[in-house]
Amino acid sequence: TTCPNMQGTVFGEKKDYDVCGKIFRKNGIKDSGESGDYVLKIYTKYLGYKASGFSTATSSSQVQSGSAASGIKVMTYNVHQGNEGINNVISLIQKYSPDIIGLKEVMQNDFNILKSQLEMPYGYFSPVYSEGNKVQGNAILSKNSLIETSQTFYSQQSALDANYNSGETRLYQKVKTIINGKEITFFNTHTTHYENNNQAVNKAQIQELYNMASKESGKVVVTGDFNYVNTASIFSSFKNDGLSGKTHLKTTVVRSGKIDYILFSQGLSKSSAELITSPVASDHYPIFVNLN
Numbered sequence: 001t002t003c004p005n006m007q008g009t010v011f012g013e014k015k016d017y018d019v020c021g022k023i024f025r026k027n028g029i030k031d032s033g034e035s036g037d038y039v040l041k042i043y044t045k046y047l048g049y050k051a052s053g054f055s056t057a058t059s060s061s062q063v064q065s066g067s068a069a070s071g072i073k074v075m076t077y078n079v080h081q082g083n084e085g086i087n088n089v090i091s092l093i094q095k096y097s098p099d100i101i102g103l104k105e106v107m108q109n110d111f112n113i114l115k116s117q118l119e120m121p122y123g124y125f126s127p128v129y130s131e132g133n134k135v136q137g138n139a140i141l142s143k144n145s146l147i148e149t150s151q152t153f154y155s156q157q158s159a160l161d162a163n164y165n166s167g168e169t170r171l172y173q174k175v176k177t178i179i180n181g182k183e184i185t186f187f188n189t190h191t192t193h194y195e196n197n198n199q200a201v202n203k204a205q206i207q208e209l210y211n212m213a214s215k216e217s218g219k220v221v222v223t224g225d226f227n228y229v230n231t232a233s234i235f236s237s238f239k240n241d242g243l244s245g246k247t248h249l250k251t252t253v254v255r256s257g258k259i260d261y262i263l264f265s266q267g268l269s270k271s272s273a274e275l276i277t278s279p280v281a282s283d284h285y286p287i288f289v290n291l292n
Contacts, residue, residue, distance in 0.1 A: 071271060072179050072291040073097065076223035076262050078104035078190070078284035081136060086110045088281035090117045096276070096288045099179050100142045102188030102223030104284075108135040115141060124175055126151040128190070129168040140175055140188050147183075148176040152212070154205040158192040172209050172224075185216045189224040202227060206234050213238070220265040221291070225284065229257035238263040241273040241289045251275065253283045262289045 075098040079089050090113075093101065106114070108125060115123045120141040127137040140146075153171045161168040172189035191205040192198055206226055213220055214237060222238065241262040251260040264270075272290045 070180055070292065072182075072184065072221075072268070073099045073288070074221055074223065074262055074264075074291060075101040075286055075288045076104075076188075076225075076260055077101060077286035078225045078260065078282060079106050079110070080282040080284065081105050081107055082110045084281050084283075086113060088279065090114065092276065092279060092281050092286065093118055098288065099144065100140065100177065100184075100186055100221075102173075102186070103139040103141065104188075104190040104225045105136060106139045108137065111137075111139045114139075119143070122146050122177070124149045124173060126171055126173050128171060138171065138173055138188055138190055140173055140186065142175070142177050142186075144177045144179055146175045146177050148174075150174050154191075154208055156201050156204045156208075158198050158201045160198050161192055170205055172212070174212070183218055185213075185218055185220045187213050187220070187222040187224075189222075189226070191224065191226050191228070194228045203234070210235055210238075216265070218265075219267045221268070222263040223261070225260050227259050229259060235261075235263050238265060239268070239270070240264075241287055242270050243273055243275055243287065251285050251287065253280060253285070260284060260287055262287050264289075264291060268292065 073096070075093065075096060077089070077093070079086075082089060089110075093114075094117075101120070103111075103114075106125075108127065111123065111125045115121060118141060120143050122142040122145050123139060124146060125137050125139045127135045129136055151171050151173050153169055157169060161170060170190065170192050172187055175186050175188075177184055177186065187209065189205075189209055191209075192202050194202045206228065209222070209224075213222055213235075220238075222235070243258070250256050251258050262273075268291045270289055271292050274288045276286045276288060
Protein backbone atom coordinates (compact mmCIF):
# COMPACT_ATOMS: atom_id res chain seq x y z
CA THR A 1 0.00 0.00 0.00
CA THR A 2 3.00 2.32 0.31
CA CYS A 3 4.05 1.75 -3.30
CA PRO A 4 2.79 4.17 -5.97
CA ASN A 5 0.20 2.93 -8.47
CA MET A 6 0.02 -0.52 -6.89
CA GLN A 7 -3.64 -0.44 -5.89
CA GLY A 8 -5.18 0.14 -9.33
CA THR A 9 -5.76 -2.26 -12.16
CA VAL A 10 -2.92 -0.79 -14.22
CA PHE A 11 0.60 -0.62 -12.88
CA GLY A 12 2.81 2.38 -13.39
CA GLU A 13 6.01 3.39 -15.08
CA LYS A 14 9.46 1.93 -14.44
CA LYS A 15 10.20 4.65 -11.91
CA ASP A 16 7.28 3.37 -9.85
CA TYR A 17 8.76 -0.11 -9.81
CA ASP A 18 12.11 1.31 -8.76
CA VAL A 19 10.49 2.99 -5.76
CA CYS A 20 8.67 -0.24 -4.90
CA GLY A 21 11.89 -2.17 -5.31
CA LYS A 22 13.54 -0.22 -2.51
CA ILE A 23 10.61 -1.01 -0.23
CA PHE A 24 10.58 -4.68 -1.17
CA ARG A 25 14.33 -5.05 -0.70
CA LYS A 26 13.99 -3.63 2.81
CA ASN A 27 11.63 -6.51 3.54
CA GLY A 28 13.99 -9.16 2.21
CA ILE A 29 12.48 -9.66 -1.25
CA LYS A 30 15.12 -9.91 -3.95
CA ASP A 31 14.53 -9.40 -7.64
CA SER A 32 16.18 -10.49 -10.85
CA GLY A 33 16.84 -6.95 -12.00
CA GLU A 34 13.67 -6.65 -14.07
CA SER A 35 11.21 -4.03 -12.89
CA GLY A 36 8.15 -6.21 -13.49
CA ASP A 37 9.63 -8.94 -11.32
CA TYR A 38 8.74 -6.92 -8.23
CA VAL A 39 5.07 -7.07 -9.14
CA LEU A 40 5.23 -10.78 -9.87
CA LYS A 41 6.77 -11.47 -6.48
CA ILE A 42 4.33 -9.31 -4.52
CA TYR A 43 1.47 -11.25 -6.12
CA THR A 44 2.93 -14.73 -5.73
CA LYS A 45 4.46 -14.24 -2.27
CA TYR A 46 1.71 -12.31 -0.49
CA LEU A 47 -1.53 -12.80 -2.41
CA GLY A 48 -1.05 -16.35 -3.65
CA TYR A 49 -1.95 -15.44 -7.24
CA LYS A 50 -0.25 -16.73 -10.35
CA ALA A 51 0.67 -14.00 -12.79
CA SER A 52 1.76 -14.02 -16.39
CA GLY A 53 2.47 -11.53 -19.14
CA PHE A 54 3.67 -8.70 -16.93
CA SER A 55 4.80 -5.52 -18.58
CA THR A 56 5.09 -1.95 -17.41
CA ALA A 57 1.34 -1.60 -18.06
CA THR A 58 -0.36 -4.84 -17.03
CA SER A 59 -4.10 -5.01 -16.46
CA SER A 60 -5.78 -7.12 -13.80
CA SER A 61 -7.26 -9.32 -16.51
CA GLN A 62 -3.79 -10.73 -17.13
CA VAL A 63 -3.57 -12.05 -13.58
CA GLN A 64 -4.69 -15.65 -13.21
CA SER A 65 -6.33 -15.37 -9.82
CA GLY A 66 -7.25 -18.19 -7.46
CA SER A 67 -7.61 -19.02 -3.82
CA ALA A 68 -4.56 -18.40 -1.68
CA ALA A 69 -2.45 -21.51 -1.20
CA SER A 70 -3.09 -23.31 2.08
CA GLY A 71 -1.09 -26.49 1.54
CA ILE A 72 2.55 -27.27 2.20
CA LYS A 73 4.51 -28.91 -0.62
CA VAL A 74 7.32 -31.09 0.77
CA MET A 75 9.98 -33.18 -0.95
CA THR A 76 12.73 -35.51 0.20
CA TYR A 77 15.55 -36.44 -2.15
CA ASN A 78 18.90 -38.21 -1.92
CA VAL A 79 20.66 -36.72 -4.95
CA HIS A 80 23.64 -39.14 -5.01
CA GLN A 81 26.26 -36.39 -5.08
CA GLY A 82 24.86 -35.12 -8.36
CA ASN A 83 26.46 -38.05 -10.17
CA GLU A 84 23.56 -38.31 -12.61
CA GLY A 85 23.85 -34.61 -13.44
CA ILE A 86 22.87 -31.73 -11.18
CA ASN A 87 20.90 -30.12 -14.01
CA ASN A 88 18.69 -33.23 -14.13
CA VAL A 89 18.08 -32.86 -10.40
CA ILE A 90 17.20 -29.20 -10.87
CA SER A 91 14.72 -29.93 -13.66
CA LEU A 92 12.96 -32.58 -11.62
CA ILE A 93 12.62 -30.40 -8.51
CA GLN A 94 11.46 -27.43 -10.60
CA LYS A 95 8.61 -29.52 -12.00
CA TYR A 96 7.17 -30.07 -8.51
CA SER A 97 8.18 -26.71 -7.00
CA PRO A 98 8.20 -27.72 -3.31
CA ASP A 99 7.97 -25.12 -0.57
CA ILE A 100 10.70 -26.93 1.33
CA ILE A 101 12.95 -29.89 0.52
CA GLY A 102 15.29 -32.11 2.51
CA LEU A 103 18.35 -33.17 0.50
CA LYS A 104 20.82 -35.93 1.20
CA GLU A 105 24.26 -36.62 -0.35
CA VAL A 106 24.46 -33.13 -1.80
CA MET A 107 27.82 -31.55 -2.64
CA GLN A 108 28.39 -28.09 -1.22
CA ASN A 109 29.08 -26.57 -4.64
CA ASP A 110 25.85 -28.10 -5.96
CA PHE A 111 23.96 -26.76 -2.94
CA ASN A 112 24.80 -23.20 -3.98
CA ILE A 113 23.74 -23.93 -7.57
CA LEU A 114 20.46 -25.45 -6.40
CA LYS A 115 19.66 -22.44 -4.23
CA SER A 116 20.09 -20.12 -7.18
CA GLN A 117 18.51 -22.17 -9.94
CA LEU A 118 15.48 -23.32 -7.93
CA GLU A 119 14.73 -19.83 -6.60
CA MET A 120 14.75 -21.24 -3.08
CA PRO A 121 16.93 -18.55 -1.53
CA TYR A 122 16.83 -19.83 2.03
CA GLY A 123 19.07 -22.79 2.68
CA TYR A 124 20.97 -24.63 5.36
CA PHE A 125 23.90 -26.95 4.59
CA SER A 126 25.47 -29.35 7.09
CA PRO A 127 28.71 -31.08 5.99
CA VAL A 128 29.11 -34.73 6.94
CA TYR A 129 32.44 -35.50 5.29
CA SER A 130 35.08 -33.94 3.07
CA GLU A 131 37.64 -35.33 0.68
CA GLY A 132 40.10 -32.77 -0.58
CA ASN A 133 38.11 -29.76 -1.70
CA LYS A 134 34.91 -31.79 -2.08
CA VAL A 135 32.41 -31.45 0.75
CA GLN A 136 29.24 -33.54 1.00
CA GLY A 137 26.37 -33.03 3.38
CA ASN A 138 22.69 -32.81 4.13
CA ALA A 139 20.81 -29.69 3.10
CA ILE A 140 17.47 -27.97 3.41
CA LEU A 141 16.17 -25.53 0.82
CA SER A 142 13.13 -23.34 1.39
CA LYS A 143 11.13 -20.69 -0.41
CA ASN A 144 10.46 -19.08 2.96
CA SER A 145 12.94 -17.65 5.41
CA LEU A 146 14.36 -19.92 8.09
CA ILE A 147 13.79 -18.43 11.51
CA GLU A 148 15.80 -21.07 13.36
CA THR A 149 18.51 -23.52 12.23
CA SER A 150 20.51 -26.17 14.05
CA GLN A 151 22.30 -29.44 13.45
CA THR A 152 22.91 -32.28 15.89
CA PHE A 153 25.36 -35.14 15.48
CA TYR A 154 23.94 -38.43 16.65
CA SER A 155 25.30 -39.59 19.96
CA GLN A 156 26.01 -43.01 18.45
CA GLN A 157 28.14 -43.13 15.31
CA SER A 158 29.03 -46.16 13.24
CA ALA A 159 32.49 -47.62 12.82
CA LEU A 160 31.44 -48.38 9.25
CA ASP A 161 30.94 -44.66 8.60
CA ALA A 162 34.12 -43.71 10.43
CA ASN A 163 36.14 -45.76 7.96
CA TYR A 164 34.27 -44.40 4.94
CA ASN A 165 35.10 -41.27 2.96
CA SER A 166 37.51 -39.76 5.47
CA GLY A 167 35.14 -40.39 8.37
CA GLU A 168 31.51 -39.65 7.56
CA THR A 169 29.45 -38.48 10.54
CA ARG A 170 25.66 -38.79 10.73
CA LEU A 171 23.45 -35.95 11.91
CA TYR A 172 20.01 -34.45 11.73
CA GLN A 173 19.10 -30.90 10.79
CA LYS A 174 16.29 -28.89 12.34
CA VAL A 175 14.84 -25.65 11.01
CA LYS A 176 11.75 -23.60 11.71
CA THR A 177 9.95 -21.70 8.99
CA ILE A 178 6.57 -20.13 8.35
CA ILE A 179 4.55 -21.41 5.38
CA ASN A 180 1.16 -19.87 4.63
CA GLY A 181 1.16 -18.22 8.03
CA LYS A 182 1.84 -21.45 9.95
CA GLU A 183 5.05 -22.26 11.79
CA ILE A 184 6.57 -25.59 10.74
CA THR A 185 9.42 -27.44 12.43
CA PHE A 186 11.29 -29.37 9.76
CA PHE A 187 13.82 -32.16 10.37
CA ASN A 188 16.11 -33.67 7.74
CA THR A 189 18.47 -36.61 8.16
CA HIS A 190 20.48 -39.40 6.55
CA THR A 191 21.08 -42.17 9.08
CA THR A 192 23.71 -44.90 8.92
CA HIS A 193 23.23 -48.12 6.98
CA TYR A 194 21.20 -50.94 8.51
CA GLU A 195 23.28 -53.69 6.94
CA ASN A 196 26.73 -55.03 7.83
CA ASN A 197 26.09 -55.59 11.56
CA ASN A 198 25.13 -51.93 11.84
CA GLN A 199 21.48 -52.43 12.83
CA ALA A 200 21.81 -51.31 16.43
CA VAL A 201 23.40 -47.97 15.51
CA ASN A 202 20.86 -47.36 12.76
CA LYS A 203 17.94 -47.94 15.13
CA ALA A 204 19.53 -45.84 17.86
CA GLN A 205 19.94 -42.88 15.51
CA ILE A 206 16.32 -43.10 14.33
CA GLN A 207 15.13 -43.38 17.93
CA GLU A 208 17.18 -40.32 18.92
CA LEU A 209 15.63 -38.28 16.13
CA TYR A 210 12.15 -39.47 17.09
CA ASN A 211 12.75 -38.47 20.69
CA MET A 212 13.63 -34.93 19.61
CA ALA A 213 10.92 -34.56 16.97
CA SER A 214 8.18 -35.80 19.28
CA LYS A 215 9.04 -33.13 21.85
CA GLU A 216 7.95 -30.37 19.45
CA SER A 217 4.53 -29.02 20.32
CA GLY A 218 3.66 -27.54 16.92
CA LYS A 219 3.43 -28.92 13.40
CA VAL A 220 6.40 -31.14 12.52
CA VAL A 221 7.68 -32.62 9.25
CA VAL A 222 10.53 -35.15 9.10
CA THR A 223 12.31 -36.06 5.85
CA GLY A 224 15.05 -38.61 5.63
CA ASP A 225 16.96 -41.41 4.02
CA PHE A 226 16.79 -43.77 6.98
CA ASN A 227 18.51 -46.74 5.30
CA TYR A 228 15.90 -48.91 7.03
CA VAL A 229 12.64 -50.29 5.64
CA ASN A 230 10.64 -50.39 8.90
CA THR A 231 11.17 -46.77 9.91
CA ALA A 232 7.46 -45.97 10.14
CA SER A 233 7.01 -48.39 13.04
CA ILE A 234 9.58 -46.46 15.07
CA PHE A 235 7.86 -43.17 14.29
CA SER A 236 4.62 -44.64 15.60
CA SER A 237 2.96 -41.38 16.62
CA PHE A 238 3.77 -39.71 13.28
CA LYS A 239 1.82 -40.14 10.07
CA ASN A 240 3.73 -41.21 6.97
CA ASP A 241 3.30 -40.19 3.37
CA GLY A 242 0.86 -42.99 2.66
CA LEU A 243 3.00 -44.71 0.05
CA SER A 244 3.92 -47.73 2.16
CA GLY A 245 0.87 -49.76 1.16
CA LYS A 246 1.79 -49.85 -2.51
CA THR A 247 2.94 -53.23 -3.81
CA HIS A 248 6.68 -53.69 -4.23
CA LEU A 249 7.35 -50.07 -3.38
CA LYS A 250 11.00 -49.12 -3.29
CA THR A 251 12.62 -45.70 -3.11
CA THR A 252 15.98 -46.55 -4.65
CA VAL A 253 16.86 -47.63 -8.14
CA VAL A 254 19.01 -50.59 -7.13
CA ARG A 255 17.77 -51.68 -3.68
CA SER A 256 14.46 -53.15 -2.59
CA GLY A 257 12.25 -51.66 0.09
CA LYS A 258 11.33 -48.16 1.14
CA ILE A 259 14.11 -46.35 2.99
CA ASP A 260 13.18 -42.72 2.19
CA TYR A 261 10.32 -41.18 4.16
CA ILE A 262 8.31 -38.05 4.73
CA LEU A 263 6.71 -38.20 8.17
CA PHE A 264 4.48 -35.56 9.73
CA SER A 265 2.73 -34.82 13.00
CA GLN A 266 -0.95 -35.19 13.80
CA GLY A 267 -1.64 -31.49 13.14
CA LEU A 268 -1.11 -32.09 9.41
CA SER A 269 -2.91 -34.24 6.85
CA LYS A 270 -1.93 -35.53 3.42
CA SER A 271 -3.87 -34.40 0.35
CA SER A 272 -1.59 -36.18 -2.15
CA ALA A 273 1.70 -38.09 -2.33
CA GLU A 274 3.88 -39.31 -5.16
CA LEU A 275 6.95 -41.47 -5.54
CA ILE A 276 8.69 -39.92 -8.56
CA THR A 277 10.22 -42.74 -10.60
CA SER A 278 10.71 -40.79 -13.83
CA PRO A 279 12.89 -39.12 -14.86
CA VAL A 280 15.72 -40.83 -12.99
CA ALA A 281 18.24 -38.25 -11.75
CA SER A 282 19.78 -40.17 -8.82
CA ASP A 283 20.06 -43.67 -7.40
CA HIS A 284 17.10 -42.70 -5.17
CA TYR A 285 13.59 -41.71 -6.18
CA PRO A 286 12.34 -38.50 -4.58
CA ILE A 287 9.05 -38.38 -2.67
CA PHE A 288 6.70 -35.42 -3.00
CA VAL A 289 3.81 -34.79 -0.59
CA ASN A 290 1.18 -32.08 -0.45
CA LEU A 291 0.10 -31.48 3.15
CA ASN A 292 -2.86 -29.59 4.57
